[in-house]
Amino acid sequence: MEEPAESLRSDQVELRRWRMSDVDALYRATYESLDHLVPWMPWAADYSRQNTSDFLARNQEEWETGQAFGFAITSGNTVIGSCGLMRRIGAGGLDIGYWLHPQWTGRGLATMAAGALVRQGFQLPGIDRIEIHHDAANPASGAIARRLGFTEVERVQAPEGGPTAPGEVGTVVVWRMTADQWRTGTAERAQQAG
Numbered sequence: 001m002e003e004p005a006e007s008l009r010s011d012q013v014e015l016r017r018w019r020m021s022d023v024d025a026l027y028r029a030t031y032e033s034l035d036h037l038v039p040w041m042p043w044a045a046d047y048s049r050q051n052t053s054d055f056l057a058r059n060q061e062e063w064e065t066g067q068a069f070g071f072a073i074t075s076g077n078t079v080i081g082s083c084g085l086m087r088r089i090g091a092g093g094l095d096i097g098y099w100l101h102p103q104w105t106g107r108g109l110a111t112m113a114a115g116a117l118v119r120q121g122f123q124l125p126g127i128d129r130i131e132i133h134h135d136a137a138n139p140a141s142g143a144i145a146r147r148l149g150f151t152e153v154e155r156v157q158a159p160e161g162g163p164t165a166p167g168e169v170g171t172v173v174v175w176r177m178t179a180d181q182w183r184t185g186t187a188e189r190a191q192q193a194g
Helices: 020-032 042-046 047-064 109-123 139-147 181-192
Strands: 007-009 013-017 068-075 078-086 093-100 127-137 149-155 171-178
Touching: 007 109, 013 109, 020 047, 020 068, 020 078, 047 068, 047 127, 068 109, 078 109, 093 109, 109 127, 109 181, 127 139, 139 149, 139 171, 171 181
Parallel strands: 093 127
Antiparallel strands: 007 013, 013 068, 068 078, 078 093, 127 171, 149 171
16 A cells, blocks of 8 residues: 655645654643644543553554554644544545644644645545545634635534534534546646746
8 A cells, every 4th residue: 555755845834754752742732732622622631641652653553554644744843733644534535634733823834734635645546535524613624625625515413423522513514625626726726827
């Protein structure tokens, strides 16, 4: 199974594969972001250093099996967030997840990181669609999808009957970009630049 590159660059951010040696940097970035993450990320409610180690070990295993490809989002040498490509939506599809330290939000960096994942995702063999899923109460995630050219395709009730984090309302918004949309958009951007 083909894997993505272990390092991706997009304007002001660099994405690099998580390493076990990132435990201190990831723990610090996550701990400082808890107020920002708890409303949307169920795992953030009882976050610990052990959770950090477990996350990094799981990332190594998932990368090796091709189940998911997790990246540190960095600016300079500073870890400012996390993102990944995950195979959770069936054959031919990947979904993207991301978060940033609140001191780094509002600068377009999450959009740059997600854009790098989209480009890399569509370079993997057999990928015909990429999706972004978020709770309807989190419009910032939807704004990133919209800026990247994703199309909102549906709103569904959250699995297992409801929200899993305190800020959620239990309605999942699904955004999708197909490989054809991506190729067409890339060609249009190239024409506009030329």
